[in-house]
Amino acid sequence: xxxxxxxxxxxxxxxxxxxxxxxxxxxxxxxxxxxxxxxxxxxxxxxxxxxxxxxxxxxxxxxxxxxxxxxxxxxxxxxxxxxxxxxxxxxxxxxxxxxxxxxxxxxxxxxxxxxxxxxxxxxxxxxxxxxxxxxxxxxxxxxxxxxxxxxxxxxxxxxxxxxxxxxxxxxxxxxxxxxxxxxxxxxxxxxxxxxxxxxxxxxxxxxxxxxxxxxxxxxxxxxxxxxxxxxxxxxxxxxxxxxxxxxxxxxxxxxxxxxxxxxxxxxxxxxxxxxxxxxxxxxxxxxxxxxxxxxxxxx
Amino acid sequence: xxxxxxxxxxxxxxxxxxxxxxxxxxxxxxxxxxxxxxxxxxxxxxxxxxxxxxxxxxxxxxxxxxxxxxxxxxxxxxxxxxxxxxxxxxxxxxxxxxxxxxxxxxxxxxxxxxxxxxxxxxxxxxxxxxxxxxxxxxxxxxxxxxxxxxxxxxxxxxxxxxxxxxxxxxxxxxxxxxxxxxxxxxxxxxxxxxxxxxxxxxxxxxxxxxxxxxxxxxxxxxxxxxxxxxxxxxxxxxxxx
Amino acid sequence: xxxxxxxxxxxxxxxxxxxxxxxxxxxxxxxxxxxxxxxxxxxxxxxxxxxxxxxxxxxxxxxxxxxxxxxxxxxxxxxxxxxxxxxxxxxxxxxxxxxxxxxxxxxxxxxxxxxxxxxxxxxxxxxxxxxxxxxxxxxxxxxxxxxxxxxxxxxxxxxxxxxxxxxxxxxxxxxxxxxxxxxxxxxxxxxxxxxxxxxxxxxxxxxxxxxxxxxxxxxxxxxxxxxxxxxxxxxxxxxxxxxxxxxxxxxxxxxxxxxxxxxxxxxxxxxxxxxxxxxxxxxxxxxxxxxxxxxxxxxxxxxxxxxxxxxxx
Numbered sequence: 001x002x003x004x005x006x007x008x009x010x011x012x013x014x015x016x017x018x019x020x021x022x023x024x025x026x027x028x029x030x031x032x033x034x035x036x037x038x039x040x041x042x043x044x045x046x047x048x049x050x051x052x053x054x055x056x057x058x059x060x061x062x063x064x065x066x067x068x069x070x071x072x073x074x075x076x077x078x079x080x081x082x083x084x085x086x087x088x089x090x091x092x093x094x095x096x097x098x099x100x101x102x103x104x105x106x107x108x109x110x111x112x113x114x115x116x117x118x119x120x121x122x123x124x125x126x127x128x129x130x131x132x133x134x135x136x137x138x139x140x141x142x143x144x145x146x147x148x149x150x151x152x153x154x155x156x157x158x159x160x161x162x163x164x165x166x167x168x169x170x171x172x173x174x175x176x177x178x179x180x181x182x183x184x185x186x187x188x189x190x191x192x193x194x195x196x197x198x199x200x201x202x203x204x205x206x207x208x209x210x211x212x213x214x215x216x217x218x219x220x221x222x223x224x225x226x227x228x229x230x231x232x233x234x235x236x237x238x239x240x241x242x243x244x245x246x247x248x249x250x251x252x253x254x255x256x257x258x259x260x261x262x263x264x265x266x267x268x269x270x271x272x273x274x275x276x277x278x279x280x281x282x283x284x285x286x287x288x289x290x291x292x293x294x295x296x297x298x299x
Numbered sequence: 300x301x302x303x304x305x306x307x308x309x310x311x312x313x314x315x316x317x318x319x320x321x322x323x324x325x326x327x328x329x330x331x332x333x334x335x336x337x338x339x340x341x342x343x344x345x346x347x348x349x350x351x352x353x354x355x356x357x358x359x360x361x362x363x364x365x366x367x368x369x370x371x372x373x374x375x376x377x378x379x380x381x382x383x384x385x386x387x388x389x390x391x392x393x394x395x396x397x398x399x400x401x402x403x404x405x406x407x408x409x410x411x412x413x414x415x416x417x418x419x420x421x422x423x424x425x426x427x428x429x430x431x432x433x434x435x436x437x438x439x440x441x442x443x444x445x446x447x448x449x450x451x452x453x454x455x456x457x458x459x460x461x462x463x464x465x466x467x468x469x470x471x472x473x474x475x476x477x478x479x480x481x482x483x484x485x486x487x488x489x490x491x492x493x494x495x496x497x498x499x500x501x502x503x504x505x506x507x508x509x510x511x512x513x514x515x516x517x518x519x520x521x522x523x524x525x526x527x528x529x530x531x532x533x534x535x536x537x538x539x540x
Numbered sequence: 541x542x543x544x545x546x547x548x549x550x551x552x553x554x555x556x557x558x559x560x561x562x563x564x565x566x567x568x569x570x571x572x573x574x575x576x577x578x579x580x581x582x583x584x585x586x587x588x589x590x591x592x593x594x595x596x597x598x599x600x601x602x603x604x605x606x607x608x609x610x611x612x613x614x615x616x617x618x619x620x621x622x623x624x625x626x627x628x629x630x631x632x633x634x635x636x637x638x639x640x641x642x643x644x645x646x647x648x649x650x651x652x653x654x655x656x657x658x659x660x661x662x663x664x665x666x667x668x669x670x671x672x673x674x675x676x677x678x679x680x681x682x683x684x685x686x687x688x689x690x691x692x693x694x695x696x697x698x699x700x701x702x703x704x705x706x707x708x709x710x711x712x713x714x715x716x717x718x719x720x721x722x723x724x725x726x727x728x729x730x731x732x733x734x735x736x737x738x739x740x741x742x743x744x745x746x747x748x749x750x751x752x753x754x755x756x757x758x759x760x761x762x763x764x765x766x767x768x769x770x771x772x773x774x775x776x777x778x779x780x781x782x783x784x785x786x787x788x789x790x791x792x793x794x795x796x797x798x799x800x801x802x803x804x805x806x807x808x809x810x811x812x813x814x815x816x817x818x819x820x821x822x823x824x825x826x827x828x829x830x831x832x833x834x835x836x837x838x839x840x841x842x843x844x845x846x847x848x849x850x851x852x853x
Contacts, residue, residue: 539601
């Protein structure tokens with residue numbers, strides 16, 4: 001006769017102490033993405049109090065508001081309303097908003113990390129300075145691009161769908177859509193890189209914003225003075241001195257408009273590609289400055 | 300050296316410390332380059348310098364430089380806590396504010412005046428119109444005194460003082476006043492232009508301004524003293540972190 | 541030392557019903573105490589109001605209610621009082637690009653000392669920083685920065701010295717030397733107020749303590765005396781005696797005794813009255829023919845006092 005052997009009671013003591021993490025780790029992409037997401041949140045003032053949302057959301061409203069309002073009126077009243085702004089005109093307005101936005105957002109991305117000594121926290125993780133730079137740049141490009149491209153695309157779509165014949169409008173103006181995208185990209189890259197370069201020079205946000213806006217203003221004023229008070233042949237090159245003017249003039253050329261009578265741009269007679277080249281040079285210099293500053297950041 | 304003098308010297312050193320001293324050539328460079336170009340071309344030196352001063356120095360350079368220095372003079376130390384090194388000393392708080400204010404004004408003038416004078420000398424190829432020179436110097440001093448007083452007060456009241464000051468200087472003084480001329484009694488730019496015009500009209504150069512010499516100087520003095528007075532009151536009443 | 545500002549036995553620092561609130565949050569409530577020459581420790585858990593109180597004494601804050609008097613005067617009305625006051629505040633507060641020497645010298649000059657260089661050298665030597673005097677402040681360790689702040693605070697030989705958590709970041713050797721320095725200063729007639737979490741050091745440093753809990757004064761005075769007042773906390777007395785077990789019943793019989801433990805030749809008793817115990821013990825020992833080798837109380841520590849006071853809230 002067999003009996004089932006008595007089962008001995010078993011017990012275990014669990015070691016719940018501190019352990020080294022041996023599990024899977026995400027890769028570089030996730031790390032960069034984390035910084036991008038955090039930066040975008042910071043630039044838009046999300047997850048913080050209402051005061052930090054004023055400027056970004058205010059600028060967003062200014063960028064989208066007129067477009068939305070216009071489309072609304074168009075839908076109600078029909079084509080009788082006419083165009084409220086041509087694409088280049090609206091792009092110029094947006095360019096001004098972009099400057100303000102980049103000038104306030106870029107310092108938010110770079111300066112607090114330095115000022116609050118967060119850099120030690122970031123760089124003792126497997127995040128390289130290159131990753132950090134690319135992440136911050138990507139974040140700003142995303143947010144600035146949002147304002148540069150989307151309102152205009154919405155305007156275009158609005159015009160298309162409220163036109164008597166959407167298909168006709170689209171066929172006739174598809175070139176404009178292309179130009180909108182090109183202009184939007186150029187403006188986004190220009191303002192983002194320049195603003196980030198300015199922000200990388202100091203750890204105080206207000207100073208970075210003030211400095212950037214000051215430089216844009218001063219360069220325009222100087223260009224005007226030099227052009228209108230001197231009288232020699234080479235003076236048309238002074239038009240290039242105005243950093244703030246270049247984007248708007250490029251846009252005007254892109255859409256085939258002439259410059260307004262009497263302005264510096266018109267009298268200087270420089271063409272769009274020259275301004276584009278100027279912007280490219282400025283972006284390259286600013287980019288080099290930004291890279292140099294970030295790569296030598298000490299945590 | 301008496302403690303107030305020590306504080307003045309120390310604050311001036313802080314404002315222009317190390318790499319910050321680069322501001323001096325950085326600001327001088329565009330002005331000097333502009334002057335070199337203008338001297339090469341045939342422009343009337345007086346008109347050119349006057350335009351340069353009225354369109355560039357007065358509206359942009361003067362407020363920006365003054366505000367940058369005056370908002371950091373005391374504001375930076377208040378925000379990072381090092382202000383206790385100065386406050387816990389046998390110095391009356393008005394004297395502390397005064398020393399910081401003076402340091403900001405001196406730093407501003409140190410950055411601006413040599414550049415302005417040099418540009419004028421280059422363009423005029425010599426001493427040129429001494430009235431113009433005197434006018435520019437005087438207007439710059441008045442402007443520096445007023446903007447720095449404003450900057451100090453703002454830095455004691457709020458966090459992003461330099462931006463607020465710039466918004467005032469660029470938006471209010473630029474845009475609003477051109478639209479509503481009566482508001483120019485509240486515009487430091489209006490006062491500096493008034494002072495400049497007053498000095499120049501003696502030499503026969505006229506341009507229209509909204510404020511006569513008396514109103515300009517009186518208002519400038521009132522605004523400066525009021526801002527400094529309020530700043531002293533604020534410094535004495537505030538809790539230091 | 542700067543000229544004494546008080547006549548006779550006037551307190552150097554006096555707080556009268558000092559309160560400070562920020563909107564709805566009360567940081568300090570109805571605080572009254574006096575400070576005289578010697579070292580006083582200010583203790584309390586985080587958030588108890590120690591830094592607020594120290595800042596009010598230094599003149600960095602205005603009271604919401606009540607008065608803060610230094611040498612009988614209000615410091616806001618009389619900034620010259622700062623000649624006699626030295627402060628080591630919380631937080632960093634150092635100019636990173638200055639050297640130790642230039643920092644301490646700056647303090648000497650701002651105080652208007654006739655020979656700032658010599659005063660600075662003396663102060664730097666007192667905190668053992670002479671070998672590092674030409675180093676820039678931003679490269680120093682935390683303990684070295686603390687000592688630099690102290691040098692800046694004592695360069696003018698003040699009559700009142702206020703220290704907010706001065707020993708943070710110091711290693712044990714530096715702490716020991718610092719404690720010695722503060723004791724010397726206190727013994728020289730300076731009024732010193734030290735706030736600290738580190739009870740062991742305050743025990744060695746301060747003869748008088750002030751305990752702040754929840755913004756209120758929980759206790760003040762000599763901490764042994766405070767301990768005596770903590771009547772509902774029985775004291776532990778350890779007795780080494782030749783025959784512990786025979787002594788035990790007699791001790792238990794005392795109405796003030798709470799418990800008696802016997803461990804070999806040692807006896808540990810908890811009693812509500814050390815006095816009653818100490819009176820009865822010799823008689824009992826003699827009756828039993830036992831010899832007493834050692835008698836001492838074992839929970840005199842400041843930590844006991846502190847935990848008791850904090851725990852009561």
